[in-house]
Amino acid sequence: MKKNSNLIELVNIETVYEGERLPVIYDVNLKVEPGEFISIIGPNGAGKTTLLETINGLLTYSKGKGFVFGKEIKKHKSEIRKEIGYVIQNFEMDPLAPFLCKDIVMSGRTGKIGTFRFARKKDWDKVWYSMGLVGMIDFANRPIGKLSGGEFQKILLSRALAQNPKLLLLDEPFSNLDYASRKQVETLLNRIHEKNNITILIVSHDLNFVPSRCKRIIVLEHGKIIMDGSREKILKSEIINSIFNGNGGKI
Amino acid sequence: MIDFPSTLLITSILGALLAGFACSTTGAFVVRMNLSSIGYLMSHAAFAGAAFGLMISIDPIIGAIFFSFGISLVLGPLAEKARLESNIVIGFLFSFMIALAFIFLNFIPGTAASARALRILWGSIFSVSTTDLFLLSIFSFIIIVFVVIFYKELIAIMFNRKLAESSGVNTRLYYFAVLFLTGIAVSLSIRIVGGLLVFALIINPTSTAYQFFFDFKKIFIFSPIIGIVSCLVGFWLSLISDFPIGASIVLISAIVFTIAIIFSPKRKKGKSKIKKVLA
Numbered sequence: 001m002k003k004n005s006n007l008i009e010l011v012n013i014e015t016v017y018e019g020e021r022l023p024v025i026y027d028v029n030l031k032v033e034p035g036e037f038i039s040i041i042g043p044n045g046a047g048k049t050t051l052l053e054t055i056n057g058l059l060t061y062s063k064g065k066g067f068v069f070g071k072e073i074k075k076h077k078s079e080i081r082k083e084i085g086y087v088i089q090n091f092e093m094d095p096l097a098p099f100l101c102k103d104i105v106m107s108g109r110t111g112k113i114g115t116f117r118f119a120r121k122k123d124w125d126k127v128w129y130s131m132g133l134v135g136m137i138d139f140a141n142r143p144i145g146k147l148s149g150g151e152f153q154k155i156l157l158s159r160a161l162a163q164n165p166k167l168l169l170l171d172e173p174f175s176n177l178d179y180a181s182r183k184q185v186e187t188l189l190n191r192i193h194e195k196n197n198i199t200i201l202i203v204s205h206d207l208n209f210v211p212s213r214c215k216r217i218i219v220l221e222h223g224k225i226i227m228d229g230s231r232e233k234i235l236k237s238e239i240i241n242s243i244f245n246g247n248g249g250k251i
Numbered sequence: 252m253i254d255f256p257s258t259l260l261i262t263s264i265l266g267a268l269l270a271g272f273a274c275s276t277t278g279a280f281v282v283r284m285n286l287s288s289i290g291y292l293m294s295h296a297a298f299a300g301a302a303f304g305l306m307i308s309i310d311p312i313i314g315a316i317f318f319s320f321g322i323s324l325v326l327g328p329l330a331e332k333a334r335l336e337s338n339i340v341i342g343f344l345f346s347f348m349i350a351l352a353f354i355f356l357n358f359i360p361g362t363a364a365s366a367r368a369l370r371i372l373w374g375s376i377f378s379v380s381t382t383d384l385f386l387l388s389i390f391s392f393i394i395i396v397f398v399v400i401f402y403k404e405l406i407a408i409m410f411n412r413k414l415a416e417s418s419g420v421n422t423r424l425y426y427f428a429v430l431f432l433t434g435i436a437v438s439l440s441i442r443i444v445g446g447l448l449v450f451a452l453i454i455n456p457t458s459t460a461y462q463f464f465f466d467f468k469k470i471f472i473f474s475p476i477i478g479i480v481s482c483l484v485g486f487w488l489s490l491i492s493d494f495p496i497g498a499s500i501v502l503i504s505a506i507v508f509t510i511a512i513i514f515s516p517k518r519k520k521g522k523s524k525i526k527k528v529l530a
Binding site for chain 1: 407413415418461
Protein backbone atom coordinates (compact mmCIF):
# COMPACT_ATOMS: atom_id res chain seq x y z
CA MET A 1 0.00 0.00 0.00
CA LYS A 2 1.43 3.34 -1.03
CA LYS A 3 0.47 6.34 0.99
CA ASN A 4 -0.10 9.47 -1.02
CA SER A 5 -2.99 11.54 -2.28
CA ASN A 6 -2.76 10.42 -5.90
CA LEU A 7 -5.61 8.39 -7.29
CA ILE A 8 -3.44 7.17 -10.16
CA GLU A 9 0.33 7.11 -10.14
CA LEU A 10 2.27 5.67 -13.04
CA VAL A 11 6.07 5.67 -12.86
CA ASN A 12 8.10 4.93 -16.01
CA ILE A 13 5.40 2.61 -17.28
CA GLU A 14 5.98 0.57 -20.41
CA THR A 15 3.41 -1.77 -21.94
CA VAL A 16 4.30 -4.31 -24.60
CA TYR A 17 1.75 -6.58 -26.26
CA GLU A 18 2.46 -10.28 -26.07
CA GLY A 19 4.54 -11.38 -29.04
CA GLU A 20 5.57 -7.81 -29.90
CA ARG A 21 8.98 -6.25 -29.41
CA LEU A 22 8.20 -2.58 -29.41
CA PRO A 23 6.22 -1.17 -26.53
CA VAL A 24 2.91 0.51 -27.33
CA ILE A 25 3.45 3.02 -24.54
CA TYR A 26 6.73 3.78 -22.80
CA ASP A 27 8.26 6.14 -20.25
CA VAL A 28 4.79 7.06 -19.10
CA ASN A 29 4.73 9.09 -15.92
CA LEU A 30 1.36 10.23 -14.74
CA LYS A 31 -0.16 11.49 -11.53
CA VAL A 32 -3.88 12.00 -11.19
CA GLU A 33 -5.51 13.49 -8.14
CA PRO A 34 -9.00 12.58 -6.94
CA GLY A 35 -11.76 14.53 -8.68
CA GLU A 36 -9.76 15.47 -11.77
CA PHE A 37 -11.36 15.43 -15.23
CA ILE A 38 -8.71 14.71 -17.86
CA SER A 39 -8.81 14.35 -21.63
CA ILE A 40 -6.17 12.18 -23.27
CA ILE A 41 -5.79 13.04 -26.92
CA GLY A 42 -3.60 11.68 -29.67
CA PRO A 43 -3.65 10.23 -33.17
CA ASN A 44 -4.69 6.65 -33.95
CA GLY A 45 -2.11 4.19 -32.68
CA ALA A 46 -0.67 6.65 -30.17
CA GLY A 47 -1.45 4.20 -27.35
CA LYS A 48 -4.49 5.91 -25.80
CA THR A 49 -6.51 2.74 -25.28
CA THR A 50 -3.39 0.90 -24.13
CA LEU A 51 -2.86 3.58 -21.48
CA LEU A 52 -6.44 3.20 -20.21
CA GLU A 53 -6.19 -0.58 -20.16
CA THR A 54 -2.87 -0.45 -18.36
CA ILE A 55 -4.55 1.63 -15.66
CA ASN A 56 -7.36 -0.86 -15.08
CA GLY A 57 -5.01 -3.82 -15.44
CA LEU A 58 -6.56 -5.34 -18.56
CA LEU A 59 -3.07 -5.07 -20.00
CA THR A 60 -0.06 -5.82 -17.87
CA TYR A 61 2.79 -3.33 -17.91
CA SER A 62 6.22 -4.74 -18.60
CA LYS A 63 8.26 -2.03 -16.90
CA GLY A 64 7.83 0.59 -14.21
CA LYS A 65 5.35 0.75 -11.36
CA GLY A 66 1.67 1.56 -11.42
CA PHE A 67 -0.64 2.40 -8.54
CA VAL A 68 -4.38 3.03 -8.53
CA PHE A 69 -6.11 4.00 -5.25
CA GLY A 70 -2.67 3.55 -3.68
CA LYS A 71 -2.61 -0.14 -4.59
CA GLU A 72 -0.19 -1.67 -7.05
CA ILE A 73 -2.12 -2.49 -10.23
CA LYS A 74 -0.42 -5.83 -10.93
CA LYS A 75 -1.11 -7.23 -7.49
CA HIS A 76 -4.63 -5.93 -6.92
CA LYS A 77 -6.14 -6.09 -10.41
CA SER A 78 -9.58 -7.44 -9.62
CA GLU A 79 -9.89 -5.38 -6.45
CA ILE A 80 -9.09 -2.17 -8.33
CA ARG A 81 -11.40 -2.97 -11.24
CA LYS A 82 -14.41 -3.08 -8.98
CA GLU A 83 -13.92 0.64 -8.35
CA ILE A 84 -13.21 1.58 -11.97
CA GLY A 85 -16.00 2.11 -14.47
CA TYR A 86 -14.82 1.41 -18.01
CA VAL A 87 -16.58 2.32 -21.23
CA ILE A 88 -14.94 0.70 -24.23
CA GLN A 89 -14.96 2.12 -27.71
CA ASN A 90 -18.33 1.84 -29.41
CA PHE A 91 -18.66 -1.66 -30.81
CA GLU A 92 -21.03 -3.32 -33.23
CA MET A 93 -24.00 -4.92 -31.48
CA ASP A 94 -26.00 -7.75 -33.04
CA PRO A 95 -29.53 -6.31 -33.47
CA LEU A 96 -31.04 -9.63 -32.36
CA ALA A 97 -28.84 -9.85 -29.23
CA PRO A 98 -30.95 -11.28 -26.42
CA PHE A 99 -30.10 -8.79 -23.67
CA LEU A 100 -32.29 -6.18 -22.04
CA CYS A 101 -30.78 -2.80 -21.21
CA LYS A 102 -31.39 -3.20 -17.47
CA ASP A 103 -29.49 -6.51 -17.43
CA ILE A 104 -26.56 -4.92 -19.23
CA VAL A 105 -26.47 -2.06 -16.74
CA MET A 106 -26.67 -4.59 -13.92
CA SER A 107 -23.76 -6.52 -15.43
CA GLY A 108 -21.56 -3.56 -14.46
CA ARG A 109 -22.11 -4.53 -10.83
CA THR A 110 -21.06 -8.16 -11.32
CA GLY A 111 -17.63 -7.78 -9.74
CA LYS A 112 -18.90 -5.55 -6.99
CA ILE A 113 -21.65 -7.97 -5.95
CA GLY A 114 -19.09 -10.77 -5.86
CA THR A 115 -19.05 -14.47 -6.73
CA PHE A 116 -21.73 -16.74 -5.22
CA ARG A 117 -23.89 -13.69 -4.42
CA PHE A 118 -27.08 -12.53 -6.05
CA ALA A 119 -28.17 -9.02 -6.99
CA ARG A 120 -30.21 -7.47 -4.19
CA LYS A 121 -32.61 -4.56 -4.00
CA LYS A 122 -29.80 -2.10 -3.34
CA ASP A 123 -28.05 -3.29 -6.51
CA TRP A 124 -31.20 -2.74 -8.55
CA ASP A 125 -31.65 0.68 -6.92
CA LYS A 126 -28.19 1.56 -8.14
CA VAL A 127 -29.13 0.34 -11.65
CA TRP A 128 -32.28 2.50 -11.72
CA TYR A 129 -30.36 5.48 -10.35
CA SER A 130 -27.61 5.30 -12.96
CA MET A 131 -30.11 4.71 -15.77
CA GLY A 132 -31.99 7.76 -14.56
CA LEU A 133 -28.78 9.78 -14.45
CA VAL A 134 -28.20 9.21 -18.17
CA GLY A 135 -31.91 9.64 -18.95
CA MET A 136 -32.41 6.05 -20.10
CA ILE A 137 -34.81 4.74 -17.48
CA ASP A 138 -37.56 4.25 -20.08
CA PHE A 139 -35.26 1.92 -21.98
CA ALA A 140 -34.86 -0.55 -19.09
CA ASN A 141 -36.82 -3.34 -20.78
CA ARG A 142 -35.72 -2.62 -24.33
CA PRO A 143 -33.41 -5.03 -26.19
CA ILE A 144 -29.86 -3.68 -26.34
CA GLY A 145 -29.44 -4.40 -30.07
CA LYS A 146 -32.29 -2.09 -30.99
CA LEU A 147 -30.71 1.08 -29.64
CA SER A 148 -29.21 3.89 -31.68
CA GLY A 149 -25.49 4.69 -31.33
CA GLY A 150 -26.12 7.48 -28.81
CA GLU A 151 -28.54 5.42 -26.74
CA PHE A 152 -26.14 2.48 -26.69
CA GLN A 153 -23.33 4.76 -25.56
CA LYS A 154 -25.50 6.07 -22.73
CA ILE A 155 -26.33 2.52 -21.63
CA LEU A 156 -22.61 1.66 -21.55
CA LEU A 157 -22.01 4.80 -19.52
CA SER A 158 -24.82 3.95 -17.17
CA ARG A 159 -23.40 0.40 -16.88
CA ALA A 160 -20.09 1.90 -15.74
CA LEU A 161 -21.86 4.27 -13.33
CA ALA A 162 -23.90 1.44 -11.78
CA GLN A 163 -20.61 0.20 -10.41
CA ASN A 164 -20.50 3.33 -8.27
CA PRO A 165 -16.94 3.87 -9.43
CA LYS A 166 -14.33 6.18 -7.96
CA LEU A 167 -12.69 6.38 -11.36
CA LEU A 168 -14.30 6.46 -14.79
CA LEU A 169 -12.29 5.52 -17.90
CA LEU A 170 -13.93 6.38 -21.20
CA ASP A 171 -12.52 5.26 -24.53
CA GLU A 172 -13.71 7.47 -27.39
CA PRO A 173 -17.18 8.04 -25.95
CA PHE A 174 -18.03 10.42 -28.80
CA SER A 175 -17.10 8.18 -31.71
CA ASN A 176 -19.94 7.15 -34.04
CA LEU A 177 -22.25 9.74 -32.53
CA ASP A 178 -23.99 12.56 -34.36
CA TYR A 179 -23.59 16.14 -33.17
CA ALA A 180 -26.73 16.15 -31.00
CA SER A 181 -25.80 12.87 -29.27
CA ARG A 182 -22.24 14.10 -28.71
CA LYS A 183 -23.57 17.21 -27.04
CA GLN A 184 -25.87 15.11 -24.86
CA VAL A 185 -23.07 12.79 -23.76
CA GLU A 186 -20.81 15.78 -23.09
CA THR A 187 -23.46 17.46 -20.93
CA LEU A 188 -23.96 14.16 -19.16
CA LEU A 189 -20.26 13.78 -18.37
CA ASN A 190 -20.11 17.33 -17.03
CA ARG A 191 -23.14 16.63 -14.84
CA ILE A 192 -21.75 13.34 -13.55
CA HIS A 193 -18.45 14.98 -12.70
CA GLU A 194 -20.14 17.86 -10.93
CA LYS A 195 -22.67 15.78 -9.05
CA ASN A 196 -20.69 12.70 -8.07
CA ASN A 197 -17.18 14.14 -8.04
CA ILE A 198 -15.80 11.09 -9.81
CA THR A 199 -12.34 11.20 -11.35
CA ILE A 200 -12.75 10.95 -15.11
CA LEU A 201 -10.20 10.04 -17.78
CA ILE A 202 -11.49 10.36 -21.28
CA VAL A 203 -9.72 9.31 -24.47
CA SER A 204 -10.65 11.30 -27.54
CA HIS A 205 -9.36 12.22 -30.95
CA ASP A 206 -11.57 15.27 -31.33
CA LEU A 207 -10.53 18.52 -29.69
CA ASN A 208 -13.94 20.03 -30.35
CA PHE A 209 -15.37 17.72 -27.76
CA VAL A 210 -13.27 18.25 -24.72
CA PRO A 211 -16.01 18.58 -22.11
CA SER A 212 -16.15 22.02 -20.48
CA ARG A 213 -15.40 20.71 -16.97
CA CYS A 214 -12.24 19.01 -18.24
CA LYS A 215 -9.40 21.21 -17.00
CA ARG A 216 -6.38 19.10 -17.92
CA ILE A 217 -5.32 17.66 -21.27
CA ILE A 218 -2.67 15.02 -21.93
CA VAL A 219 -1.30 14.63 -25.44
CA LEU A 220 -0.04 11.20 -26.40
CA GLU A 221 1.98 10.54 -29.52
CA HIS A 222 3.87 7.40 -30.57
CA GLY A 223 3.32 5.85 -27.16
CA LYS A 224 4.72 8.74 -25.17
CA ILE A 225 3.15 11.60 -23.27
CA ILE A 226 4.39 14.65 -25.15
CA MET A 227 2.31 17.27 -23.34
CA ASP A 228 0.47 17.43 -20.06
CA GLY A 229 -1.05 20.64 -18.81
CA SER A 230 -4.03 22.86 -18.35
CA ARG A 231 -6.71 22.96 -20.99
CA GLU A 232 -5.97 26.58 -21.94
CA LYS A 233 -2.24 26.03 -22.26
CA ILE A 234 -2.53 22.88 -24.36
CA LEU A 235 -5.24 24.16 -26.69
CA LYS A 236 -3.23 27.29 -27.46
CA SER A 237 0.07 25.49 -27.97
CA GLU A 238 1.88 25.42 -31.28
CA ILE A 239 2.42 21.66 -31.14
CA ILE A 240 -1.30 21.00 -30.98
CA ASN A 241 -1.83 23.21 -33.98
CA SER A 242 0.84 21.36 -35.92
CA ILE A 243 -0.62 17.98 -34.98
CA PHE A 244 -4.12 19.05 -35.86
CA ASN A 245 -2.79 20.63 -39.02
CA GLY A 246 -6.01 22.43 -39.83
CA ASN A 247 -7.82 19.13 -39.92
CA GLY A 248 -11.12 20.44 -38.64
CA GLY A 249 -10.10 19.94 -35.07
CA LYS A 250 -9.53 16.22 -35.56
CA ILE A 251 -6.23 14.48 -35.19
CA MET B 252 -44.71 -49.72 -34.75
CA ILE B 253 -42.71 -52.32 -32.88
CA ASP B 254 -43.60 -53.38 -29.32
CA PHE B 255 -40.90 -52.70 -26.74
CA PRO B 256 -40.65 -53.77 -23.13
CA SER B 257 -41.90 -50.83 -21.06
CA THR B 258 -38.68 -50.49 -19.03
CA LEU B 259 -36.68 -50.15 -22.23
CA LEU B 260 -39.15 -47.57 -23.47
CA ILE B 261 -39.00 -45.57 -20.22
CA THR B 262 -35.18 -45.67 -20.14
CA SER B 263 -35.08 -44.49 -23.74
CA ILE B 264 -37.59 -41.68 -23.18
CA LEU B 265 -35.69 -40.51 -20.11
CA GLY B 266 -32.46 -40.67 -22.09
CA ALA B 267 -33.93 -38.53 -24.88
CA LEU B 268 -35.32 -36.08 -22.34
CA LEU B 269 -32.07 -35.68 -20.43
CA ALA B 270 -29.90 -35.46 -23.56
CA GLY B 271 -32.27 -32.81 -24.92
CA PHE B 272 -31.97 -30.84 -21.71
CA ALA B 273 -28.19 -31.13 -21.35
CA CYS B 274 -27.33 -30.27 -24.94
CA SER B 275 -29.75 -27.41 -25.42
CA THR B 276 -28.89 -25.74 -22.10
CA THR B 277 -25.19 -25.65 -22.92
CA GLY B 278 -26.28 -24.59 -26.42
CA ALA B 279 -27.43 -21.26 -24.97
CA PHE B 280 -23.76 -20.41 -24.30
CA VAL B 281 -22.35 -22.04 -27.40
CA VAL B 282 -24.57 -20.07 -29.79
CA ARG B 283 -23.90 -16.74 -28.09
CA MET B 284 -20.15 -17.35 -27.81
CA ASN B 285 -19.87 -18.46 -31.46
CA LEU B 286 -18.57 -21.89 -30.57
CA SER B 287 -20.91 -23.86 -32.77
CA SER B 288 -18.17 -26.02 -34.26
CA ILE B 289 -17.42 -27.46 -30.82
CA GLY B 290 -20.07 -30.12 -31.58
CA TYR B 291 -18.08 -31.44 -34.53
CA LEU B 292 -14.94 -31.56 -32.48
CA MET B 293 -16.44 -33.39 -29.52
CA SER B 294 -18.18 -35.96 -31.68
CA HIS B 295 -14.99 -36.77 -33.54
CA ALA B 296 -13.01 -36.84 -30.34
CA ALA B 297 -15.54 -39.38 -29.12
CA PHE B 298 -15.15 -41.31 -32.36
CA ALA B 299 -11.39 -41.38 -31.97
CA GLY B 300 -11.86 -42.41 -28.34
CA ALA B 301 -14.18 -45.25 -29.34
CA ALA B 302 -11.67 -46.46 -31.92
CA PHE B 303 -8.96 -46.28 -29.28
CA GLY B 304 -11.14 -48.23 -26.85
CA LEU B 305 -11.66 -51.00 -29.40
CA MET B 306 -7.99 -51.04 -30.22
CA ILE B 307 -7.03 -51.73 -26.62
CA SER B 308 -10.10 -53.96 -26.13
CA ILE B 309 -12.16 -51.88 -23.70
CA ASP B 310 -15.75 -50.60 -24.00
CA PRO B 311 -15.70 -48.02 -26.85
CA ILE B 312 -18.00 -45.71 -24.87
CA ILE B 313 -15.44 -45.44 -22.09
CA GLY B 314 -12.82 -44.48 -24.67
CA ALA B 315 -15.24 -41.98 -26.23
CA ILE B 316 -16.06 -40.27 -22.95
CA PHE B 317 -12.41 -40.25 -21.92
CA PHE B 318 -11.33 -38.55 -25.15
CA SER B 319 -14.06 -35.91 -25.24
CA PHE B 320 -13.49 -35.11 -21.55
CA GLY B 321 -9.81 -34.68 -22.28
CA ILE B 322 -10.44 -32.45 -25.27
CA SER B 323 -12.89 -30.23 -23.40
CA LEU B 324 -10.28 -29.79 -20.68
CA VAL B 325 -7.47 -28.72 -23.01
CA LEU B 326 -9.51 -26.71 -25.51
CA GLY B 327 -9.87 -23.50 -23.48
CA PRO B 328 -6.28 -23.27 -22.21
CA LEU B 329 -4.95 -24.20 -25.65
CA ALA B 330 -6.94 -21.43 -27.36
CA GLU B 331 -5.70 -18.93 -24.73
CA LYS B 332 -2.11 -20.08 -24.93
CA ALA B 333 -1.99 -20.07 -28.73
CA ARG B 334 -3.78 -16.70 -28.76
CA LEU B 335 -6.14 -18.00 -31.41
CA GLU B 336 -9.90 -17.86 -31.84
CA SER B 337 -11.54 -20.89 -30.23
CA ASN B 338 -13.00 -21.85 -33.61
CA ILE B 339 -9.51 -22.10 -35.12
CA VAL B 340 -8.30 -24.34 -32.31
CA ILE B 341 -11.49 -26.39 -32.65
CA GLY B 342 -10.76 -26.83 -36.37
CA PHE B 343 -7.19 -27.89 -35.67
CA LEU B 344 -8.18 -30.41 -33.00
CA PHE B 345 -11.05 -31.68 -35.16
CA SER B 346 -8.76 -32.80 -37.99
CA PHE B 347 -6.25 -34.12 -35.47
CA MET B 348 -8.95 -36.30 -33.90
CA ILE B 349 -10.02 -37.71 -37.28
CA ALA B 350 -6.41 -38.55 -38.07
CA LEU B 351 -6.08 -40.35 -34.74
CA ALA B 352 -9.37 -42.17 -35.30
CA PHE B 353 -8.18 -43.55 -38.66
CA ILE B 354 -4.89 -44.65 -37.20
CA PHE B 355 -6.67 -46.45 -34.35
CA LEU B 356 -9.18 -48.03 -36.73
CA ASN B 357 -6.29 -49.41 -38.73
CA PHE B 358 -5.15 -51.38 -35.74
CA ILE B 359 -8.56 -52.86 -34.91
CA PRO B 360 -8.79 -56.46 -36.08
CA GLY B 361 -11.84 -57.26 -38.24
CA THR B 362 -14.50 -55.05 -39.78
CA ALA B 363 -17.13 -55.86 -37.13
CA ALA B 364 -15.16 -54.01 -34.49
CA SER B 365 -14.64 -51.01 -36.78
CA ALA B 366 -18.39 -50.91 -37.29
CA ARG B 367 -18.81 -50.66 -33.51
CA ALA B 368 -16.64 -47.55 -33.48
CA LEU B 369 -18.58 -46.05 -36.34
CA ARG B 370 -21.80 -46.62 -34.40
CA ILE B 371 -20.65 -43.84 -32.06
CA LEU B 372 -21.25 -41.47 -34.94
CA TRP B 373 -24.84 -42.61 -35.46
CA GLY B 374 -26.13 -43.30 -31.97
CA SER B 375 -28.79 -45.66 -30.74
CA ILE B 376 -31.16 -44.82 -27.97
CA PHE B 377 -31.82 -48.44 -27.04
CA SER B 378 -28.25 -48.88 -25.99
CA VAL B 379 -28.78 -46.32 -23.21
CA SER B 380 -27.98 -47.83 -19.83
CA THR B 381 -29.10 -46.77 -16.38
CA THR B 382 -25.54 -45.57 -15.77
CA ASP B 383 -25.94 -43.20 -18.72
CA LEU B 384 -29.19 -41.91 -17.23
CA PHE B 385 -27.58 -41.47 -13.86
CA LEU B 386 -24.66 -39.53 -15.32
CA LEU B 387 -26.93 -37.36 -17.45
CA SER B 388 -29.13 -36.60 -14.42
CA ILE B 389 -26.14 -35.53 -12.35
CA PHE B 390 -24.86 -33.42 -15.20
CA SER B 391 -28.28 -31.77 -15.69
CA PHE B 392 -28.34 -30.91 -12.01
CA ILE B 393 -24.80 -29.47 -12.18
CA ILE B 394 -25.64 -27.33 -15.20
CA ILE B 395 -28.77 -25.93 -13.47
CA VAL B 396 -26.73 -25.03 -10.39
CA PHE B 397 -24.00 -23.52 -12.59
CA VAL B 398 -26.45 -21.29 -14.46
CA VAL B 399 -28.34 -20.18 -11.33
CA ILE B 400 -25.24 -19.36 -9.27
CA PHE B 401 -23.20 -17.73 -12.02
CA TYR B 402 -26.03 -16.16 -14.02
CA LYS B 403 -24.79 -12.58 -13.59
CA GLU B 404 -21.22 -13.46 -14.54
CA LEU B 405 -22.39 -15.43 -17.59
CA ILE B 406 -24.60 -12.57 -18.80
CA ALA B 407 -21.73 -10.11 -18.37
CA ILE B 408 -19.33 -12.34 -20.34
CA MET B 409 -21.79 -13.12 -23.10
CA PHE B 410 -22.51 -9.43 -23.59
CA ASN B 411 -18.86 -8.43 -23.85
CA ARG B 412 -15.90 -10.33 -22.46
CA LYS B 413 -13.63 -7.32 -22.11
CA LEU B 414 -16.24 -5.28 -20.26
CA ALA B 415 -16.94 -8.22 -17.97
CA GLU B 416 -13.22 -8.52 -17.23
CA SER B 417 -13.02 -4.79 -16.56
CA SER B 418 -15.75 -5.03 -13.90
CA GLY B 419 -13.76 -7.62 -11.99
CA VAL B 420 -14.98 -10.95 -13.44
CA ASN B 421 -12.40 -13.67 -14.05
CA THR B 422 -13.72 -14.35 -17.54
CA ARG B 423 -11.16 -17.01 -18.40
CA LEU B 424 -12.41 -19.31 -15.68
CA TYR B 425 -16.03 -19.10 -16.85
CA TYR B 426 -15.02 -19.49 -20.47
CA PHE B 427 -13.15 -22.70 -19.69
CA ALA B 428 -16.07 -23.90 -17.61
CA VAL B 429 -18.50 -23.37 -20.50
CA LEU B 430 -16.21 -25.26 -22.91
CA PHE B 431 -15.79 -28.05 -20.41
CA LEU B 432 -19.51 -28.37 -19.67
CA THR B 433 -20.32 -28.43 -23.38
CA GLY B 434 -17.75 -31.16 -23.87
CA ILE B 435 -19.34 -33.24 -21.13
CA ALA B 436 -22.87 -32.64 -22.47
CA VAL B 437 -21.77 -33.92 -25.87
CA SER B 438 -19.90 -36.93 -24.58
CA LEU B 439 -22.81 -38.01 -22.39
CA SER B 440 -25.41 -37.58 -25.13
CA ILE B 441 -23.40 -39.15 -27.91
CA ARG B 442 -24.70 -42.68 -27.38
CA ILE B 443 -28.26 -41.43 -27.82
CA VAL B 444 -28.11 -38.93 -30.64
CA GLY B 445 -24.87 -39.99 -32.26
CA GLY B 446 -21.73 -37.96 -32.71
CA LEU B 447 -22.53 -36.58 -36.13
CA LEU B 448 -25.86 -35.16 -35.10
CA VAL B 449 -25.31 -34.09 -31.52
CA PHE B 450 -24.27 -30.56 -32.45
CA ALA B 451 -27.67 -30.03 -34.07
CA LEU B 452 -29.18 -30.65 -30.66
CA ILE B 453 -26.87 -28.04 -29.19
CA ILE B 454 -27.52 -25.38 -31.78
CA ASN B 455 -31.08 -25.83 -33.07
CA PRO B 456 -33.11 -25.39 -29.84
CA THR B 457 -31.19 -22.28 -28.76
CA SER B 458 -31.31 -20.81 -32.24
CA THR B 459 -35.06 -21.43 -32.20
CA ALA B 460 -35.43 -19.67 -28.84
CA TYR B 461 -33.34 -16.79 -30.20
CA GLN B 462 -36.02 -16.12 -32.80
CA PHE B 463 -38.56 -15.22 -30.14
CA PHE B 464 -36.89 -13.66 -27.14
CA PHE B 465 -34.74 -10.66 -26.33
CA ASP B 466 -34.32 -11.62 -22.70
CA PHE B 467 -31.58 -14.15 -21.99
CA LYS B 468 -33.49 -15.53 -19.02
CA LYS B 469 -36.21 -16.67 -21.39
CA ILE B 470 -33.64 -18.25 -23.70
CA PHE B 471 -32.29 -20.24 -20.76
CA ILE B 472 -35.84 -21.44 -20.01
CA PHE B 473 -37.14 -22.09 -23.52
CA SER B 474 -34.01 -23.52 -25.12
CA PRO B 475 -34.12 -26.70 -22.97
CA ILE B 476 -37.89 -26.94 -23.35
CA ILE B 477 -37.54 -26.87 -27.14
CA GLY B 478 -34.63 -29.32 -26.89
CA ILE B 479 -36.63 -31.77 -24.76
CA VAL B 480 -39.71 -31.54 -26.99
CA SER B 481 -37.58 -32.07 -30.12
CA CYS B 482 -36.00 -35.14 -28.55
CA LEU B 483 -39.30 -36.66 -27.45
CA VAL B 484 -41.10 -36.00 -30.73
CA GLY B 485 -38.02 -37.21 -32.62
CA PHE B 486 -38.02 -40.37 -30.52
CA TRP B 487 -41.70 -40.94 -31.30
CA LEU B 488 -41.07 -40.33 -35.01
CA SER B 489 -38.25 -42.85 -34.92
CA LEU B 490 -40.54 -45.45 -33.35
CA ILE B 491 -43.35 -45.08 -35.86
CA SER B 492 -41.23 -44.60 -38.96
CA ASP B 493 -38.20 -46.75 -38.21
CA PHE B 494 -35.95 -43.74 -38.89
CA PRO B 495 -32.66 -43.74 -36.97
CA ILE B 496 -33.18 -41.96 -33.64
CA GLY B 497 -30.51 -39.28 -34.07
CA ALA B 498 -31.73 -38.40 -37.53
CA SER B 499 -35.36 -38.15 -36.35
CA ILE B 500 -34.45 -35.84 -33.48
CA VAL B 501 -32.42 -33.58 -35.73
CA LEU B 502 -35.18 -33.62 -38.36
CA ILE B 503 -37.74 -32.43 -35.80
CA SER B 504 -35.46 -29.77 -34.33
CA ALA B 505 -34.64 -28.51 -37.83
CA ILE B 506 -38.36 -28.30 -38.69
CA VAL B 507 -39.03 -26.40 -35.43
CA PHE B 508 -36.17 -24.03 -36.21
CA THR B 509 -37.43 -23.39 -39.75
CA ILE B 510 -40.93 -22.65 -38.47
CA ALA B 511 -39.42 -20.33 -35.84
CA ILE B 512 -37.53 -18.37 -38.49
CA ILE B 513 -40.69 -17.96 -40.56
CA PHE B 514 -42.81 -16.81 -37.62
CA SER B 515 -40.11 -14.97 -35.67
CA PRO B 516 -41.44 -11.67 -34.37
CA LYS B 517 -37.84 -10.37 -34.43
CA ARG B 518 -37.81 -10.61 -38.21
CA LYS B 519 -41.21 -9.09 -38.87
CA LYS B 520 -41.28 -5.62 -40.27
CA GLY B 521 -42.93 -3.12 -37.97
CA LYS B 522 -46.23 -1.72 -39.13
CA SER B 523 -46.10 2.00 -39.49
CA LYS B 524 -48.47 3.91 -37.28
CA ILE B 525 -47.88 7.17 -39.08
CA LYS B 526 -50.50 6.49 -41.72
CA LYS B 527 -53.14 5.90 -39.10
CA VAL B 528 -52.28 9.13 -37.38
CA LEU B 529 -52.39 11.02 -40.63
CA ALA B 530 -55.69 9.43 -41.59
